[in-house]
Amino acid sequence: MQEVPSVPLLRIDSLRVESITPTSAPPFLQGINLRLMPNEILGVVGETGAGKSLLARAILDLLPEDLRVTEGEIFSRERPLSRLSPAERRAFRGGEVALIGTNAKELLDPVVTVGSQLVRVLRSHHRVSRREAWARAVSLLAEVGIVNAKERAHAYPHELSGGMAQRVVIAMSLISEPKVVLADDATLGLDATVSVQVLDMLVERTRKMGVSVILITHDLGIVAHYCNRVAVMRSGRIEEIRDTVDFLARPDHRYSQDLLEAAKARPIPWVRSIGKADTPLLEVSNLVKIFPGKRPGEEVRAVDGVSFLIPPSETLALVGESGSGKTTIGQCLVRLLQSDSGRVLFDGQEITTLSEARFRPLRRRIQMVFQEPYVALNPRWRVRHLVDEPLRMLDKLTSAERLKRVHGMLELVRLPARYAELYPYELTAGEQKRVGMARALISRPDFVIFDEPTTALDIRVRAQIIDLVRQLQSDMQLSALFITHDLNSVRSLAHNVAVMNRGRIVEMGSMEEVFARPKDPYTQKLLAAELGIEGIHGPQGSAAAKKKGTVD
Amino acid sequence: MLTGLRRFQQMLPRSLQIILPRLLLLAPQMFGVLFVTFFLIRLLPGDPAVLLLGNMATPEAVAQLRERLGLNDSIWVQFIAYCRNVLHGDLGISIFTSHPVLTDLMERAPATLELIFYAMILTVAIGLLLAVVSVVRPGGFTDVATRIYGLAAGAIPDFWIGLILIFVFFSKLGWAAAPFGRIDAMLSEPPYVTGFYTIDALVAGDFGVLHSAAGRLLLPVITLAVVNAGALMKMTQSVFGKVWASPFVRHARASGVPERVIIRAALRNSLPPIITIVGFLVGFLLGAAVLVETIFSWGGLGQYAVQAVMNSDYPALQGFILVAAAFILVVYLIVDILYELVDPRIRV
Missing domain, CATH: 3.40.50.300 (P-loop containing nucleotide triphosphate hydrolases)
Structure with missing residues (x-):
């Protein structure tokens, strides 16, 4: 120009x-x-x-x-x-x-x-x-x-x-x-x-x-x-x-x-563990969750017959737009919501029908990192208190031992030990996300659900969080369900991808495969809406607009 | 049947959708009021016949009166008789004034309603104006003045303000009309149309009466408005202040919408709580204006009720409660309807 x-x-x-x-x-x-x-x-x-x-x-x-x-x-x-x-x-x-x-x-x-x-x-x-x-x-x-x-x-x-x-x-x-x-x-x-x-x-x-x-x-x-x-x-x-x-x-x-x-996707650094994947850590089949609709008699099938597997130390990304049912699935898995039908096998054990008392010991192994960090943290508690909450529930430890664990966790999520004495409002959004992760990880879970860990963060903070999750994946051999609409972060974090639309999984496969050759029209639409920064040669609008241009 | 009704309802315009069901609800509500007024009076200790005749009455006289009042019938028969009488406009005879209660009320109620009506208009005008100016120009003279006024209005009783106003504007300056009733004793009342002297005088075209009635209204209306506008102003300040700081007001300003248009839009958004408090004040003043009525020898409803209590005038009291309750029902009905008309987010 x-x-x-x-x-x-x-x-x-x-x-x-x-x-x-x-x-x-x-x-x-x-x-x-x-x-x-x-x-x-x-x-x-x-x-x-x-x-x-x-x-x-x-x-x-x-x-x-x-x-x-x-x-x-x-x-x-x-x-x-x-x-x-x-x-x-x-x-x-x-x-x-x-x-x-x-x-x-x-x-x-x-x-x-x-x-x-x-x-x-x-x-x-x-x-x-x-x-x-x-x-x-x-x-x-x-x-x-x-x-x-x-x-x-x-x-x-x-x-x-x-x-x-x-x-x-x-x-x-x-x-x-x-x-x-x-x-x-x-x-x-x-x-x-x-x-x-x-x-x-x-x-x-x-x-x-x-x-x-x-x-x-x-x-x-x-x-x-x-x-x-x-x-x-x-x-x-x-x-x-x-x-x-x-x-x-x-x-x-x-x-x-x-x-x-910071805005660029990281290459996948780790090779998936081959051979160990004979028994999946988590197996979800035909999960259904129905909410009552706005009018009496109406119902919304928020999760509609969803099935997927997560092998040990692998990450599945659940991508889709708001209202597609991603978070609902996460909440059903940790039983914050009771699913209406379907099976969830965790380490070979059916968990949807377990009584709360029997499920409780399993909570240590399945943890969730919530989306809105500030909302999910009790504003009147110090970080130390917030992070060791699961420990107080699950283990009988002295307070000195618990504090030691808290400091260890803070170090793991790259926060200085003095942060243990701070209140949530004193932290930035990125730091709050880290505290949320520390709380989920302190019980040394095998499986973690990350609900939108990278949304509403600044570019560099987002990159730091992505790097942190990557490191946790490799250090702790964590299995994870990664719920997000940020496709770019999926590239850096997930082995497998499941694309959700209106409560159903429309496409599922390895991350490379789905991103390179999307089959479902909805996946194609999602990918076309992604505004990447690689290989741009001037202002041109979105891929969708370009496509429309050539068709016309 | 029900779904058919609902479908019919959804065909109507929104305002009718709001108003019609509420009007239908009015009938059972009124019945409830009748029920309560009847049984409240019955719950009072003592035999009404004895109360009516006094302690010196002979047992024969009491028995006779009981018979005449129908007190020997079962309570339900009495209630039905009472309902039938009320429907025919018969509220009984006042023991104290020996007029039919209905006639008394027809005379007294408009006096109070006229007072409340003009007082409310002035209250809303003062309250909203002060609130809006103080929010739009923070730190200005009005802002400081409203703070002092808001504090004082809650603390100073209405009769005191009424007396001060009479002292200054009638006794000292001689500007205001005398605090002796609704109209100059030399003039005759205008022919009864609405019972509001100002309106009836206008209808009759009698401007002398209009002038006198309006003059007499001035001080009591100001008294009530000054006392009650404080609460309304504070309430409006907080609601309007919040709306004034909201993103859509800022965005309207960034779009170049003139300030007066923005003020109007913001005020429209603050209306629901204002409507509620005005409705509440109207109902409240029906009885609470009694001190001001007494000071100005107004002859209103409040005075009538107090007299009825003092004289154990049960028919009068029953009539007052019935009329007051019906009036408040209507006021709240209007409040509800306005509330929904003003805010489209409320689902019908």
Whole structure:
């Protein structure tokens, strides 16, 4: 793409944002220089706390009340924003630069229909009749991919799925025809297939309307697939800003190199133990779990006749989107949920029909690492207390012995021994995940269920957790069920893969085989939605979009 | 049958879906009220005939009265007779005023309802306005003032405020009308339409009466509003404050929606608890306005009830409870309906 010799839509000159109260802490943003040209998609990537969202809020002049710009200036088409009158500033927000935020459902007014909300925004910027505005809202909703837009415009936000709500928020940002769209982690928390659909649509729409985009994300895959240029942010600064292709090929900065390295899949280092696999450690056959539906008499088959085997010291990854029943299976295996039918043999013993008292000794050998680390840890207990809970239940040890075991476990999950005295809120998300793992591993289990160990983590933290799990697998000869929707981590962690869709396993096989030659259409769809960073030669959208392009 | 009914219900628009079933529920609820009022009075210790005639009554007189009141019949027969009377609009004769209780109530109830009606309008206006301004402009004058007011309003009794208002605006300044009833003694009441003097005067086109009635309403209405707006304001502050800090308000601002539109949207989201507390206040004031009614010689329902208790006037008391309960039922019905209309997330 050639550099267009025109006026930048947005120009940020040596921006610095600081707290109003004088502190010794470093400024929240400093030395930010940025230019956004027409028809450009600029990626802003960085980890939590890098100041990405703050940058977006600074551009809209909506900084939190205790922060302010102390240096530098932002220009919109060469007009300094600090000189705008309040009325001009209001017209600028949404009229020239529009925001698409994270977690769309919370961004919509819960008691107003989505159509009316679009009308509200449009009529804040353009003098159009209510009728005309409604017609424009409906047609835009159709353009952002909402089926049956005429009817759905009358829906309330709580009646929409997350992906639908995100599309509505995108429509809301585009309806007053801005010049620039700031997408702040717009697809965070959506399923991968939905996320790429939404991103493909966003990029296509903005390109059609001639709108430039600043795509803020923590996902290098999104940057690699959608952005012309990329700015890497870290602790309030822009580390480097480059053409995406160049950046992926040879990043300048050490930090960027670390990020890229962390985002790549690890090769499978270990050879599977051959010959020992005559008796599987876990054998699940025809497992069924039914939940009552929303209306009386209705039922949801969350797990619908699922069978799989896990040999000793091997890992099976259960992949699928939210609602596919992955976590339900995990909870049935540790009997947090009672399955409705089917057999689960653990080390040759049927466990679904065991009484709780007989099952209890087995709990030591089957452990689960829960998904939401903060929610799964009692906030009023110290780490020491949290980690030795299974021991207090299962073994009669003195407190000194238990503390020794706790310290040993913390060392195993790479946490310093002093962390034993901390409370969960004092830990970062990655550290909380480690504590969750230490708690599961302290009873020296043979089999561990990891429920989404890598989601919602920053790139480098995620890589650390993956490395940790890999090491545990080889050191402890652990068998594991690895529940995730993060396909990239499956590449680094699993011997075998089972793909789930709507409570059923649609495809199962060795990881290499399934990933290289997926047979089921659903698996193919999942893999097409994956935004990898290897072998990218410029912004091109997702694999699904490319495929659609060639078919048309 | 039931599924057919349900299907029929789902064909109706949402507002009717909400209102119709609740209206149907009103009948059994009213019956329950009748049941309770009847038996509550029966539970009172002592023989009503003796109470009516006093301690000096001869046994013959008591027996005669028992016969006349039907007290010798079984309790169920009495209850049915009572229900039949109520349905015919016969609530008995007040012992103290010797008027039919219904006539008394028809006169007294509108007095109190008119007072509560205007007081509630003013309460909501003051409470919401102060709450919204204090949240939208934190640290401003209004914010500080509301904090002091919120504290004071909970602590100062209503009769005291009423007396102060009379002292300042009637006795000293002479601005306000005299605290002697609903209308100037020289004027005659407007012809009865709703029982609200202001509305009846408007209907009759008598602006002299309207002026007098409105003037008389001013101080008691302000008294009630000042006392009750404090609670409503605090409640609204906390609800509205939470909504004001929510992501959708921030997002509306980032989309360039004007502040006044955002305030309206945020207020709409804060309505459910506000509706609840207003409904509660209305029901509460029905009896609780009695001190203010007394101070202003209002002749309202509360005063009537207190008199009935003092004089052991059981028919009057029974009538009051019945009317008050029916009124509160209707208020809560309206609250429920509004609640569901305002929040689409509540499933019908």
